[in-house]
Amino acid sequence: MPNKLLPPSGPGRPKDLVKRQAILDAAKNLFISNGYDGSSMDAIAAEAGVSKLTVYSHFTDKETLFCAAVKSKCEEQLPELFFELAADAPIENVLLTIGRSFNALINSRESVELHRLMVTQATQNPKLSQLFYEAGPQRLLNEMARLLSRAELTGKLRIDDPHCAADQFFSLVKGGANFCLLIGCGEPLQGAAAEQHVQNAVTMFLRAYRPNQAAR
Incomplete structure (x- = not known):
């Protein structure tokens, strides 16, 4: 209203x-x-x-406002504080917090409708699509890559390419369920189903990048 x-x-x-x-x-x-x-x-x-x-x-101008609106929506759900890595913070807990918030973000009505809007704009206004990507998805990828770089430096994870790993993490959380939601043939994951989905994604990510696993 x-x-x-x-x-x-x-x-x-x-x-x-x-x-x-x-x-x-x-x-x-x-x-x-x-x-x-x-x-x-x-x-x-x-x-x-x-x-x-x-x-x-x-x-x-309107483009600046659009970018700010996209960034604001992302920061509501995933503030920069979530990507800090305290020395005594278990990496699994940090990843779970980010995973839960990212899952809630991509399944929100605003995010779904905004992604659908960008699909319709893809051929009509590719510049706007680029602005959307830089203000939203790219920002989250960069924040996640910085977090994973710190985790690698402190020995919590072993990662050769933090940007690639960041993309893999968010892709695991998105999964097929979010694609179904975007095209209108599925419902957003909620409650216990959402929690289990995020935990599975974090578990798989840690299997790939924990130092003891990477050494095998």
């Missing part, structure tokens, strides 16, 4: 940050419901309850 009334800023919550978040929320809703071409900056401003000038003061 339109967000006509902005919440009070409150202590430690500057008004401009509240407006920025309102714009991002409005953009995510409209891009998903109306598509990229069908979502004007005027409509996003009206949905957010701000002026168009305010929208442009935060985001210089």
